[in-house]
Amino acid sequence: MTLSELLPTIQSLPRADKLRLIQLLAADVARDEGIALDVADKTVPIWSPHDSFRGAATLLQVLSDDKVAS
Amino acid sequence: MAEAQQFPYVEIDPSLGAASALPYVPLTLEHQGNVVSVSALVDSGAALNVLPYDIGLQLGAVWEQQTIPVQLTGNLADSDARAIIVAGTVGRFAPARFAFAWTRNNQVPIIVGQVNFFMEFDVCFFRSRSIFEIRPRE
Numbered sequence: 648m649t650l651s652e653l654l655p656t657i658q659s660l661p662r663a664d665k666l667r668l669i670q671l672l673a674a675d676v677a678r679d680e681g682i683a684l685d686v687a688d689k690t691v692p693i694w695s696p697h698d699s700f701r702g703a704a705t706l707l708q709v710l711s712d713d714k715v716a717s
Numbered sequence: 718m719a720e721a722q723q724f725p726y727v728e729i730d731p732s733l734g735a736a737s738a739l740p741y742v743p744l745t746l747e748h749q750g751n752v753v754s755v756s757a758l759v760d761s762g763a764a765l766n767v768l769p770y771d772i773g774l775q776l777g778a779v780w781e782q783q784t785i786p787v788q789l790t791g792n793l794a795d796s797d798a799r800a801i802i803v804a805g806t807v808g809r810f811a812p813a814r815f816a817f818a819w820t821r822n823n824q825v826p827i828i829v830g831q832v833n834f835f836m837e838f839d840v841c842f843f844r845s846r847s848i849f850e851i852r853p854r855e
Contacts (some may be wrong), residue, residue, distance in 0.1 A: 664795075696791055707816070
């Protein structure tokens with residue numbers, strides 16, 4: 648498969664997957680070149696939804712609607 | 718004002734001791750007659766409460782019946798989430814209504830955040846003593 652065939656698929660990936668792909672490619676190249684690239688092949692999960700304000704607003708609305716209904 | 722109840726920080730990795738201590742609170746969740754006892758991360762930096770998929774299933778929730786989507790961010794952005802209201806009991810306090818973002822993800826702890834855990838309870842962290850206190854809002 649050529650790069651031009653892959654590009655449309657890559658471009659349709661979600662942003663998080665694009666970032667993961669960049670990390671994987673960087674890690675692959677670094678490994679081939681014998682370069683230590685610690686950051687590229689490590690995943691550091693940060694689960695805290697610290698800025699999910701739109702979601703928080705949705706939950707407040709759901710609570711409000713539920714209170715009115717009950 | 719209700720008297721506060723004290724809880725200890727929980728060391729997640731015994732080999733790392735205090736470096737891995739986090740404020741996890743015992744929480745009893747109830748939904749449609751199903752009761753599940755869990756441990757929830759009290760996360761003042763989280764905008765909202767998060768419920769992992771399997772815990773929702775244990776509570777008898779049906780994904781297709783929860784129709785209100787909730788937009789999450791960060792590592793949770795790739796997983797669908799839907800709003801669900803669950804009754805929760807903390808310590809000896811009266812049950813409160815909690816709205817959770819029920820995510821299809823299972824790699825996340827139960828998180829209780831600003832909406833609406835911190836709107837129902839006042840929380841005070843004493844990290845130097847590895848304890849935190851919770852009391853219901855006035």
